[in-house]
Amino acid sequence: MANVTIHPARKVQGEISVPGDKSISHRALFLGALARGTTRITQGLDAADCRTTARALEDLGVEIRREKGAVLVEGRGGKFSKPQRELEMGNSGTTTRLLLGILAGQPFGATLKGDPSLSARPMGRVTEPLSAMGAQVGGPNGKDRLPLTIQGGALRGIRYALPVPSAQVKSALLLAGLFAQGPTTVVEPAVTRDHTERILKRFGADLAVEGTAVTVRPGAKLKGQDLRIPGDISSAAFFLAAAAIVPDSRVTVSGVGLNPTRTGFLELLKRMGAKIEMTCHDAVHEEWEPTGNVSVSFSPLAGIVVEKPFIPAVIDELPIFLTVATQAKGQTVVRGAGELRVKETDRIRSMVSGLTALGAKIRSEGETITVEGPTPLKGAGVDSLGDHRTAMALGVAGLAAQGPTTVRGSEWVEISFPGFFETLKGLARR
Numbered sequence: 314m315a316n317v318t319i320h321p322a323r324k325v326q327g328e329i330s331v332p333g334d335k336s337i338s339h340r341a342l343f344l345g346a347l348a349r350g351t352t353r354i355t356q357g358l359d360a361a362d363c364r365t366t367a368r369a370l371e372d373l374g375v376e377i378r379r380e381k382g383a384v385l386v387e388g389r390g391g392k393f394s395k396p397q398r399e400l401e402m403g404n405s406g407t408t409t410r411l412l413l414g415i416l417a418g419q420p421f422g423a424t425l426k427g428d429p430s431l432s433a434r435p436m437g438r439v440t441e442p443l444s445a446m447g448a449q450v451g452g453p454n455g456k457d458r459l460p461l462t463i464q465g466g467a468l469r470g471i472r473y474a475l476p477v478p479s480a481q482v483k484s485a486l487l488l489a490g491l492f493a494q495g496p497t498t499v500v501e502p503a504v505t506r507d508h509t510e511r512i513l514k515r516f517g518a519d520l521a522v523e524g525t526a527v528t529v530r531p532g533a534k535l536k537g538q539d540l541r542i543p544g545d546i547s548s549a550a551f552f553l554a555a556a557a558i559v560p561d562s563r564v565t566v567s568g569v570g571l572n573p574t575r576t577g578f579l580e581l582l583k584r585m586g587a588k589i590e591m592t593c594h595d596a597v598h599e600e601w602e603p604t605g606n607v608s609v610s611f612s613p614l615a616g617i618v619v620e621k622p623f624i625p626a627v628i629d630e631l632p633i634f635l636t637v638a639t640q641a642k643g644q645t646v647v648r649g650a651g652e653l654r655v656k657e658t659d660r661i662r663s664m665v666s667g668l669t670a671l672g673a674k675i676r677s678e679g680e681t682i683t684v685e686g687p688t689p690l691k692g693a694g695v696d697s698l699g700d701h702r703t704a705m706a707l708g709v710a711g712l713a714a715q716g717p718t719t720v721r722g723s724e725w726v727e728i729s730f731p732g733f734f735e736t737l738k739g740l741a742r743r
């Protein structure tokens with residue numbers, strides 16, 4: 314296991330770009346594989362989770378190659394080959410759930426397995442509706458946990474109201490819908506990231522969005538595309554947060570994705586009183602993903618309340634948001650954040666224990682997290698608990714602490730952001 318030691322920063326300063334968006338990179342690989350012709354992906358994320366997707370697709374007969382800084386995917390026109398071995402999902406929930414959707418439409422059986430963290434995460438949310446569409450899914454631990462074997466085939470379109478807001482489940486069903494008889498409609502209880510809708514349109518799918526209902530109709534021919542992936546706003550959030558909590562700081566992240574379903578963290582920072590400047594290069598309503606530059610400068614922050622309907626807009630940024638809340642004046646309350654308990658680790662538990670070790674006043678009860686601030690943090694040993702975003706959120710807390718902070722299990726950042734701690738240290742002035 315690797316450790317990283319973070320020293321307190323006098324200020325955090327600089328302009329950076331961040332690796333490609335993880336959600337969009339996965340989808341670019343999947344859609345490239347589903348389409349006809351070649352898809353050329355530039356600035357895609359090259360990290361463990363996306364490599365898991367690429368490897369699984371290769372096991373399904375997809376040719377993927379690297380050429381002059383681009384990744385080229387040779388589309389199979391929706392028809393894959395039966396894999397010769399079990400498909401390894403590693404730590405990646407997005408790979409697993411989206412791939413289950415695609416495999417539901419394939420006329421062969423395939424088995425998916427994952428690491429211990431992924432094998433403890435709920436899969437029934439996708440396997441139940443896929444079964445309702447006609448796929449056969451099961452495994453030694455039932456339908457809700459990996460390992461799972463899925464036998465796809467003739468699917469029927471369904472109308473399905475998601476019991477929990479989840480872009481992964483929505484995406485799995487829309488991808489399965491490409492192979493179904495008749496339309497498939499997914500109704501969301503709250504808005505979640507819409508990357509699948511955008512990329513399906515870009516590839517030429519027959520897709521309609523009406524309020525909270527998304528409908529895909531089968532039959533359209535998907536065509537390979539040339540895709541440039543924006544920087545990941547969820548990765549940028551760590552550095553923007555650092556600038557928001559360390560006095561005298563200013564950080565700019567350029568070329569970052571500004572899809573409105575992903576910028577919730579910036580809204581929360583603004584509500585707390587952070588100084589944010591944003592320039593968006595493209596119209597946000599365009600079919601592809603809008604990008605731009607975001608700068609955050611330090612200013613004193615105040616605690617806020619985040620209610621349940623807002624949770625999907627900041628689901629991946631909640632760990633770093635809790636770090637920020639320790640430095641805001643007064644009480645910050647996050648309600649309805651139960652989905653955090655079924656991420657790569659129970660992120661309520663991992664963040665409450667890590668920030669408590671650093672001296673923060675933070676507590677949780679069920680789905681509610683309460684933070685009292687501002688607390689002067691004191692450097693200590695903390696643990697990623699095998700979770701990339703916990704490792705990064707605690708690392709940023711270390712910049713605002715007195716004395717050194719050691720993050721155990723720092724190698725988990727490889728899941729979404731190789732080189733994270735080097736970038737963080739490059740911005741920190743001691």
Ligand code: S3P
Nearest residue numbers: 336407478479480481482628629
């Ligand atoms: C993702 C959706 C979210 C998010 C995850 C990526 C996606 O998960 O937390 O990091 O790419 O669709 P849920 O769908 O489980 O909320």
